[in-house]
Amino acid sequence: MKTMTALSVGLALLASQAALADPFSFAALKGEARNLADHPYQAPADKLPKAVADLNWDQHQSIVFKHDQALWSKLPSHFRAEFFHLGMYAKTPVQLYEVVDGEARAINYDKHFFDYGKSGLDHAKLPKNLGFAGFRLHSLTDWQRDIISFLGASYFRAVGSSMQYGLSARGLAVDTALPRPEEFPTFTRFYLVRPQGSDDTAEVYALMDSKSVSGAYHFTITPGEPLVMHVDAAIYPRAEIERLGIAPLTSMFQVGENDHRASWDWRPEIHDSDGLSMWRGNGEWVWRPLTNPASLHFNTFTDDNPKGFGLLQRDRNFDHYQDDGVFYEKRPSLWIEPVGNWGKGTVDLTEIPTIDETFDNIVAFWQPAQPVKPGQELLYSYNMYWGERMPHTPHLAHVKETRTGIGGVVGQKRDHYSHRFVVDFEGDIFNMMPLNAPSEIKADVSVSRGKVELVSVRPIAGHKGYRARFDVVPDASTAPIDMRLYLKKGNKALSETWLYQWTPPPVAERDLSTPNLNQ
Numbered sequence: 001m002k003t004m005t006a007l008s009v010g011l012a013l014l015a016s017q018a019a020l021a022d023p024f025s026f027a028a029l030k031g032e033a034r035n036l037a038d039h040p041y042q043a044p045a046d047k048l049p050k051a052v053a054d055l056n057w058d059q060h061q062s063i064v065f066k067h068d069q070a071l072w073s074k075l076p077s078h079f080r081a082e083f084f085h086l087g088m089y090a091k092t093p094v095q096l097y098e099v100v101d102g103e104a105r106a107i108n109y110d111k112h113f114f115d116y117g118k119s120g121l122d123h124a125k126l127p128k129n130l131g132f133a134g135f136r137l138h139s140l141t142d143w144q145r146d147i148i149s150f151l152g153a154s155y156f157r158a159v160g161s162s163m164q165y166g167l168s169a170r171g172l173a174v175d176t177a178l179p180r181p182e183e184f185p186t187f188t189r190f191y192l193v194r195p196q197g198s199d200d201t202a203e204v205y206a207l208m209d210s211k212s213v214s215g216a217y218h219f220t221i222t223p224g225e226p227l228v229m230h231v232d233a234a235i236y237p238r239a240e241i242e243r244l245g246i247a248p249l250t251s252m253f254q255v256g257e258n259d260h261r262a263s264w265d266w267r268p269e270i271h272d273s274d275g276l277s278m279w280r281g282n283g284e285w286v287w288r289p290l291t292n293p294a295s296l297h298f299n300t301f302t303d304d305n306p307k308g309f310g311l312l313q314r315d316r317n318f319d320h321y322q323d324d325g326v327f328y329e330k331r332p333s334l335w336i337e338p339v340g341n342w343g344k345g346t347v348d349l350t351e352i353p354t355i356d357e358t359f360d361n362i363v364a365f366w367q368p369a370q371p372v373k374p375g376q377e378l379l380y381s382y383n384m385y386w387g388e389r390m391p392h393t394p395h396l397a398h399v400k401e402t403r404t405g406i407g408g409v410v411g412q413k414r415d416h417y418s419h420r421f422v423v424d425f426e427g428d429i430f431n432m433m434p435l436n437a438p439s440e441i442k443a444d445v446s447v448s449r450g451k452v453e454l455v456s457v458r459p460i461a462g463h464k465g466y467r468a469r470f471d472v473v474p475d476a477s478t479a480p481i482d483m484r485l486y487l488k489k490g491n492k493a494l495s496e497t498w499l500y501q502w503t504p505p506p507v508a509e510r511d512l513s514t515p516n517l518n519q
Contacts, residue, residue: 024097024104024191029205029216030234034377036214037236044092044188051121052130055087062117063087067143069113071098076197078140083107084133084151085114092186093131099193099205107132107192135190137202139223147223153184154208155250159332160387161225166251166272166331167311169384171208171217172235173245173365177298177350185210187217212239226332226387230339235378244372245348245365246380247336251311252360253290253351257320258402258500261292262355269320270357272331273311275399276349276364281305285394285496289402290362293351297480297501300346300367308392309347310335311364314400316388335390336366339381344369397427397487397495400465404502407454407471417510418453418471419502425487425495426465440489443468448482450474450504457487474504 047053063085067073070080086093096107109130111123134151138144148158154171174183185208193203201222208215218232231247251273255263271290278286281304290311291297312333321328345368352361372378385391407418433441443457451473460467468485480503487495504510 021103021105024099024102024205026205026216026218026232029191029207033207033209033214033216033234034236036209037238037374041209041211041238044186048086048091048093049126049130052087052126053091055119055121057088059119059121060085060088063119063121064115064117065113066115069110070138070143071107071192072194075194077195078198078200079195079202080138080143081135081192082138082146083113083135084149086130086133087119090133090152092133094134094187095189096132096135097189097191099191099203104191135192137221141223147227148221148229150187150190150204150206153186154206158221158227158229158384158386160227160389162327162330162332162388164327164330164332166313166328167334168250168360169334170245170248170250171206171233172213172215173243173248173363174210174212174241175243176245176248176348176363176365177296178243183210183212185213185215212241213237213244224387225389226335226385226391229384229386231380231382231384233378233380235376235380237372237374237376237378239374241372243348243367244378245363245367246342247382247384248363248365249311249334249336250360251290251362251364252354252357253362254292254354254357256290256402257315258289258404259291261294267322269315269328270323271313271328272360273313273333273362274315275312276309276347277312277335278303278309278347279307279392279394281307283307285396285398286499287399287496288349288499289399291351291501292361293353293503295353295503297349297351299349299351299501301349301499302344302346304344305341306338306345306347306366308335308337309364309366310385310390311362312390313388314398330388332386332388333390335385335392337383337385337391338366339383342366342368342380394427394496395429396493397425397429397465399496399498400424400426402498402500407473409454414512416473417512418473419504420454420469420471421483421485421500421502423468423485423498424460424463424465425468426463427495429494430464430466438466441466441494442488443470444484444486444488445470446484447472449477449479450481472502476507478504478506 065082097104136146136149150156157168172185187206189207191205204219206217215235220230222228254270276288313331318329350363354361401424403422407420408414455470480501483500485498
């Protein structure tokens with residue numbers, strides 16, 4: 001009788017679990033996203049318990065997920081998933097599901113998942129439907145450190161072989177850098193596909209929603225150097241969107257070799273990325289060093305069917321940062337490789353003033369040229385590469401460093417204001433140059449306003465590269481000046497194209513003095 005009772009209970013449990021499973025497919029998820037867009041937006045109604053909502057930084061940080069509770073930790077899998085606890089800045093619950101054999105089952109909050117540390121939370125009083133803030137994935141090469149995390153709005157970030165986090169990505173950007181509040185679409189639901197034992201790629205699906213747009217996303221994640229993500233995105237606008245950002249990247253730049261506006265810190269450089277790289281549809285490679293401007297700067301770079309773009313950390317020299325706590329030289333670069341024809345549009349770059357390295361002040365994304373209207377289905381596919389080594393690099397010489405400073409001729413009194421720009425190029429293309437090459441290599445320089453003077457190009461002593469220098473004499477305006485430079489031999493380009501934007505100081509602040517010279 002006891003055996004029959006146990007069997008009955010077991011069958012009942014199996015039946016209950018089967019009833020809780022729902023069929024799942026990407027097509028169905030896209031259908032749900034489209035249906036959401038056909039109806040008015042419903043903001044999340046969930047409110048956190050006061051004890052959770054009131055957690056301070058130290059309390060929230062003390063809540064740790066237990067590694068032995070990770071999803072798939074009891075399976076012969078290459079991956080494990082751990083979950084983030086709600087609180088502090090993460091106050092919007094997301095729903096998590098595991099997908100097995102085409103069926104999705106909810107992953108419910110469980111107090112046994114977490115060590116609550118010094119948070120002060122009484123887990124016995126927390127509701128069973130509390131939910132999670134997000135999740136992260138670990139791979140078999142390191143069960144302690146995660147390779148990718150999804151946390152907050154539609155933000156996520158990943159690592160390459162250095163296992164060092166840095167810049168972030170988002171599912172979508174809406175109305176960035178417009179004279180009204182930016183909209184932040186949110187991943188409200190995630191579906192984690194249970195990997196088979198030998199799978200070296202993880203799969204994640206996500207449902208996105210916000211006031212102006214909904215969407216469905218499919219991510220495939222392959223760890224390595226670089227970590228590779230393939231993204232399929234289906235986007236359904238609810239309303240007209242003035243500025244839609246596809247594959248948006250978010251990073252931080254405070255101080256660099258080229259920009260010392262906020263250089264009161266003891267460290268010589270502070271940045272997660274040092275430049276925007278673009279491989280244009282016509283084959284041209286472009287490098288735009290990042291800046292920390294005194295006021296918001298927004299730049300657009302027109303293109304047709306781009307081959308790729310990304311925010312890169314090219315400078316890998318520890319001595320340039322001197323930070324053995326956060327290791328900026330190990331921060332990953334992130335390259336976006338469009339799949340299919342993206343048509344006409346712009347790569348947009350936003351640079352926001354910052355005095356604090358904890359503030360992400362750099363945003364880059366693709367904006368389609370066609371107007372975005374309700375009722376559309378916008379399909380985008382792209383590959384993302386996270387790490388130190390990118391899959392594509394310029395076949396010409398690339399920009400290694402950019403420096404700026406006072407212009408003029410050393411040892412001579414300055415009779416007018418000018419600013420100097422020094423750009424170092426490196427590349428294998430210089431290895432095949434004949435002995436007389438230095439005299440034949442020229443700098444092609446152009447500026448949007450002002451006058452260029454003292455242009456020169458010469459080999460860099462001790463390096464396999466060339467240094468281009470020039471001064472810009474601005475007019476009386478303080479509007480930004482756009483610059484363009486590349487190296488050439490005859491009519492043949494030898495380097496990628498360097499772009500830069502410089503804002504000259506007001507006329508009253510254009511100091512001509514040099515210590516011990518103009519006295």
